[in-house]
Amino acid sequence: MNSRLKSLSAAILCGALITQLSACGTIFYPERRGQISGQIDPGVAILNGIGLLFFVIPGLIAFGIDFTTGAIYLPGGKYSVAPERLQQAVDADGQVNTAALQQILKHELGQDLPLEQAQQIKNGSLNQLAMLQLTVRG
Known part of the structure; x- marks a missing residue:
């Protein structure tokens, strides 16, 4: 029973660390x-902060990843043109x-x-994205 409890504790600890390492x-x-900037999502910041409380290094890494990727920022919620309208x-x-x-x-x-010469970029066409100096997100 004691080894089973240790295995369960180790699994929970590994899961928590992996979650925090990936932000x-x-x-x-x-x-x-x-996203480059915006209003910080308090929920994500609190979760990263909890990781920072319990596991300092993974918590710092989680904050770093979220700020670098922009996932910590709330979406703006505004579009120049609504996607439904463009559809x-x-x-x-x-x-x-x-x-x-x-x-x-x-x-x-x-x-x-002027959209007469606009070209549609097909899904998976990395060459077209590279020519436009764009990167794939997602």
Whole structure:
């Protein structure tokens, strides 16, 4: 029974350390990665703080990772154009109708953007992202 209790304690400790090493915000909110700044999410900060209380080094690492990835920041909640509105320019096959997109952007933003030569980036096309000097998030 004593060895069983030690094994359980070791498993719980390992789980806690792994969670803290990979940072709370990054685990709970992966969609927030890539943010540069914003209002700090108190829930994520408290969870990282608890890790800092019990395990100093992993807690510091968790804060570092969350600040570096931007997962500690609350999302802004504002879009220039709502994603639901932009979805109207996408057909059933996933192709973007540039004329419809141009009309939506003109109506929502009040700007006439030249989209005649715009190219749609396909999922998994790392070469296109590299040409645009963009990185994959996610």
